[in-house]
Amino acid sequence: MKKLLTAEFRHETDRFCPEPADMAAYKLRCFVDGAGFVRTFRNIKNEPGAFIDFFGERDDIELIPVLGMEAMPSGPVTEDVYEYARTRILNALREVKPDGVLLALHGAMVAEGGHDDAEGDLIADVRGIVGNKIPIVVTLDLHANVTPKMAAMADALVIYENYPHTDMYETGLVGAQIMDGALSGRVWPTIGYHRIPYLLPMFPTELPEIKEFEDLCKEYEAKDGVLCCRLAHGFFPSDIEEMGMSVVAVTDNDPAYAQKIADTIGDLIWEKRTQLVRHFPTLDEALAMIDEPHTEKGPLVIADASDNPGGGGLCDTTHLLRSILEKGITGVAFAFIRDPESVRKCVSAGAGADVDLMLGGMSDPAFSGGPLPVRAHVISLHEGFYWNQDEMNQYARSRLGLTAVVEIAGNKVLVTSNRPQPFDAEVFRSVGIMPERQKALVVKSAVHYRNSYRKFARKLVEVNLPGYVVPVADGLTFRNWKNK
Numbered sequence: 001m002k003k004l005l006t007a008e009f010r011h012e013t014d015r016f017c018p019e020p021a022d023m024a025a026y027k028l029r030c031f032v033d034g035a036g037f038v039r040t041f042r043n044i045k046n047e048p049g050a051f052i053d054f055f056g057e058r059d060d061i062e063l064i065p066v067l068g069m070e071a072m073p074s075g076p077v078t079e080d081v082y083e084y085a086r087t088r089i090l091n092a093l094r095e096v097k098p099d100g101v102l103l104a105l106h107g108a109m110v111a112e113g114g115h116d117d118a119e120g121d122l123i124a125d126v127r128g129i130v131g132n133k134i135p136i137v138v139t140l141d142l143h144a145n146v147t148p149k150m151a152a153m154a155d156a157l158v159i160y161e162n163y164p165h166t167d168m169y170e171t172g173l174v175g176a177q178i179m180d181g182a183l184s185g186r187v188w189p190t191i192g193y194h195r196i197p198y199l200l201p202m203f204p205t206e207l208p209e210i211k212e213f214e215d216l217c218k219e220y221e222a223k224d225g226v227l228c229c230r231l232a233h234g235f236f237p238s239d240i241e242e243m244g245m246s247v248v249a250v251t252d253n254d255p256a257y258a259q260k261i262a263d264t265i266g267d268l269i270w271e272k273r274t275q276l277v278r279h280f281p282t283l284d285e286a287l288a289m290i291d292e293p294h295t296e297k298g299p300l301v302i303a304d305a306s307d308n309p310g311g312g313g314l315c316d317t318t319h320l321l322r323s324i325l326e327k328g329i330t331g332v333a334f335a336f337i338r339d340p341e342s343v344r345k346c347v348s349a350g351a352g353a354d355v356d357l358m359l360g361g362m363s364d365p366a367f368s369g370g371p372l373p374v375r376a377h378v379i380s381l382h383e384g385f386y387w388n389q390d391e392m393n394q395y396a397r398s399r400l401g402l403t404a405v406v407e408i409a410g411n412k413v414l415v416t417s418n419r420p421q422p423f424d425a426e427v428f429r430s431v432g433i434m435p436e437r438q439k440a441l442v443v444k445s446a447v448h449y450r451n452s453y454r455k456f457a458r459k460l461v462e463v464n465l466p467g468y469v470v471p472v473a474d475g476l477t478f479r480n481w482k483n484k
């Protein structure tokens with residue numbers, strides 16, 4: 001029986017965010033050992049869930065999970081966390097002596113202790129132990145900053161195709177299939193890699209300006225001898241030297257062909273990069289849409305992209321809510337402001353009470369907008385969790401923590417203790433609000449929310465306000481990026 005070692009260790013690092021990804025942040029989201037890996041991810045539609053489905057019941061291959069670790073995007077991973085995961089994975093390699101290594105990583109992790117290319121360093125360490133004859137297959141997020149080191153040290157890198165990431169599970173399956181082929185001797189994956197030093201805005205893959213390149217990748221992926229061909233968008237808030245977009249093609253034992261594909265697509269994207277820009281309405285324009293005359297059914301959804309907790313936002317900026325209240329707009333349901341202190345006040349007051357709150361805005365006011373003084377009516381109190389119902393990370397649990405739903409001047413606001421990204425409309429249903437029936441919704445999300453909310457919204461609109469994870473790189477000062 002062949003032994004396949006697997007682990008998940010994930011973080012998307014936003015160097016503009018003041019909170020680190022420490023052990024507490026991992027324990028809040030996901031921190032499990034090998035046994036917990038199967039318990040946690042079985043039947044979840046993500047990469048580890050796919051690995052378990054593909055290899056879990058095989059009698060020729062034994063899947064040996066080491067750990068599963070996820071934290072919400074934030075500032076860098078602390079050194080103790082990185083060393084813990086790295087040491088656990090490397091020790092397991094020495095002990096198990098596997099025939100293959102299948103890792104679910106993100107690709108935009110920065111760790112303290114000098115690991116700007118945290119995944120590249122980790123894959124290199126794995127390679128150092130297993131040598132060149134053992135296949136290393138790694139799945140990555142579409143927002144990976146794929147580095148030359150990652151491409152050199154892995155045998156295959158398989159990147160999500162979709163933003164919103166509705167294909168986490170399918171990406172896991174492709175990684176598993178490549179690994180299965182390598183373990184059985186049917187294929188030997190070889191990588192072609194091309195980096196494009198362009199800082200792409202947060203860009204939904206359904207938009208035609210980028211879809212043409214996604215489609216080109218798909219065309220190559222369908223060709224004989226090509227195991228996968230993917231485009232990584234990169235993640236500029238990581239601010240590392242080698243960030244940006246990249247194309248990774250994986251062929252069956254034909255590195256020259258893989259390189260040719262990656263170069264062909266990469267050169268084309270570079271040539272046409274000026275089409276890859278995004279325009280956002282101003283806050284006033286977006287808010288004016290709430291009460292604009294319309295015939296379509298369903299709410300307007302406004303996404304506060306710059307405070308997206310799925311990119312490093314702390315989910316407590318007050319710019320949008322302040323403006324709604326100042327303009328006297330009503331009928332908005334707002335997900336959400338993370339403010340544990342205000343939640344505690346609501347809990348002490350109890351449902352049905354009125355409370356004075358200094359809501360959100362707890363970090364630097366230049367980013368957060370500062371706390372918002374409000375008189376709030378406590379509608380309901382909740383333990384604060386739900387299971388994602390739509391395609392992205394489907395059936396995984398999101399933890400809001402203790403949550404109060406309050407009414408402020410005719411609007412319903414969720415005030416939470418934690419900050420999962422409210423990309424699934426179940427966040428509203430879980431606290432008794434029917435999202436379909438609201439005039440307008442506000443969500444702290446950049447792009448992921450589109451998948452769930454477009455099913456009933458009359459219109460989706462994203463705004464670019466001050467925050468820790470603005471959706472375009474213009475105007476940011478990078479310390480580490482080398483534009484080459």
Ligand SMILES: [Zn+2]
Nearest residue numbers: 141142143165
């Ligand atoms: Zn992503």
